[in-house]
Amino acid sequence: MSHLLPLSRVAKLVGQPRHTLQEMIRNGTLATFDGMVELDELLRAFPEVKWDDDAEFRRVTEIKDKAFARRVRDLVLPDKDVLVARLNELSDDYAAARALLLHYGNVMTWLDEKIDELAENASAETYHALHTVRAFLLRNLSETPQDAVLAQAVIAQERILKLMSAHVTIQPSGHEFFVEGNDTLLEAALRNGVSLSYGCSNGNCGECKARVVSGEVKKVHAHDYVLKQAEKDAGVILLCAYAPVNDVVIEANVAGARDIPVQQLAAKVKSVEVFNPQMAALHILAPRSQRLRYLGGQSIRVGARGTSGRYAIASCPCEDRHIEVHIPRRSGDAFAELLFDGLKANDSVEVEGPYGEFVLDEDSPRPVIFLAFGAGFAPIKSLIQHAMSLEIAESMDLHWLADDAGHYQDNLCRAWTDALDNFNYVPHEPTGDLDAMLKSIVLDYPDLLRFDVYAAGNAAQLQQAREHFVRGGLHEARWFAEAIDR
Ligand code: FES
Known part of the structure; x- marks a missing residue:
């Protein structure tokens, strides 16, 4: 079998x-x-x-x-009802396998007796053949072949995985992820960078409605939103209140950049990370009751004490309540001055967004080149982390062409290279001859037609880079760019 x-x-x-x-x-x-x-x-x-x-x-x-830095992983057991249901399923499997073995044992006993019966009046030749068959069967049943030992070990590991996690396939998008620990379907989807539609995340709004196509789910959180009987009969559930018992297929809407509404939230500063005098990261913590829905590569407006600015998000939507933006120090940006000089942990900030459509084409399995000019690294970082959590790209090459702020997260890029065999990082020092540098990068890709390119930098840099890549063979429709001020 x-x-x-x-x-x-x-x-x-x-x-x-x-x-x-x-x-x-x-x-x-x-x-x-x-x-x-x-x-x-x-x-x-x-x-x-x-x-x-x-x-x-x-x-x-x-x-x-x-x-992935700050990516949160709950290493806790599944919800107890889910765990009991999974154990029940495993014990059913075990009982079925044991019953089958008993049946095979009975068949073998019958065969053994039949061989004796047939051998009684058989010719010498038949007698010998029957006993050869019996010796063959007994020998093979008494020895455990090496492959069977390995198979047993694999199945044992698979059983543990099944106990601790369930596999989810989303239709019609085809996204796949595992629900681990005591996550709900919605929490696991977001952790894996899958942008399912939702609103309150606590059972009140009904915006996370989805239909179970196959598999079994269990309610793990009470919800105030009332599902109609006809919806229940059709297998509709709330993703924020249910967890899978076994591997499930769910019909649900995956949101694109245009489907996500602009949201406003009152958040807190988690920390300010000053990389160097020109560049800092603001780490924001969204409230438990209202996370920010966004896609990798989008931007937000952040404000405090009467000043505000719009900045590219540098974090992954899979990072739960954590939002990161990179803010260059530049004259005329009052919020940047506030960040460098006064903002500190626990200060209140207003967040509004997301904005922009510089997001991954999640349907594309092509290899990807990321091109970051200076602070354009922020949206590129967000895209890379989102692509990593979705595991969609065949390979990812990052070219970071630094400005005077340098490769301020060089160690992170090198950590990605160490951790992932499909990630390649090439830092480029500031140059007076951007044309020559772009030309040399393009020469490394004789088959550019196969690639998607995502680039972020100022408008002039993007224009120059686009010309080089398209001339080098990139399909124009596979060039995705985001202009940033600096
Ligand atoms: S997100 Fe509001 S009910 Fe699930």
Whole structure:
């Protein structure tokens, strides 16, 4: 009997990102069946994985979590009702497997007796053949082959994963993620950078309604919003109040930049991080009752003490209540002056947004080049972290062309390179000859037609870069740019 595993779970088991497995499928080194991987195929394709030791898998997860900085991971058990339901399901599986084994045992006993019966009056030749068959069966049943030991270890690990997490597929977008710990479906989606529609996040507004297509879910939070009986009958739930018991398929709307309304919230300064005299980051904490909905690459207006400014968001939507903006010190920007000279942790700030449509094309699996000019690194950082959480890009190259503020988050970029095998970071020092630099970057990509390029910088830099890339073979429609003031 074959044992099939979904690709996302295989990625977790072998400690590899999904895009690596997709590349193996494309080049024929991993075979799939309807998007699933057969257990024997898994063992064949990953002979080097030590199935009885998941230290490597843990190490990669830890490195990735550190590289994502501040990404919050609850390492707690699932909600107790969900856990009980998952244990029930596992014990049903176990009972079914045990019943099957008992049945096979009975068949073997019958076969053994039948061989004795047939051998009684058989010719010498038949007698020998029957006893050869019996010896073969007994020998094979008494020895546990190496493959079976490995299969047992893989299945044991898969069972633990199933106990601790459930796999979710969103239709029709095709987004996939795992719900871990005691997260609701909505919390897990946001943590994984999937921008599902929602409003209050606490069961009052009904904007997170979605339909369960397959699988089982459990209510883990009470909600005041009342679902109609017809909705309940059709499998409609509130994503902010339910968690999956097993692997589920959910029909839900994934919001694009134009679907997300401008929101206003009263937030607090979490910290001010001054990188150097020209550049600082403002870390903002949204209130528990009202997070900011946005997509990587968008911008917000931040205000305090009568001043305000609009800045690119530098964080990932997957970072829960944390919002980060990078603010260059420049004359005429009163909010920037306030940030460098007076703003401190716990001060109140008003946040308004998001604005802009400089967001990832989540339907594109193409390799990506990110081009950051100076402080244009902020929206690029946000896009990169969003792309990492969604695991959509085949590969990501970051070219950071610094200005006088330098590569002020150089260590972070190097941490991404260390943690991810599909990420490449190339810092470029300030230059008086931007033309020559752009030309040399483009020369590194003889197949630009395959790529998407996301660039952020001032209008002149973007214009110059666009001309080089399009002349180098990039399809015009695959150029995405965001002009920033500096
Ligand atoms: S987000 Fe308002 S009810 Fe779920």
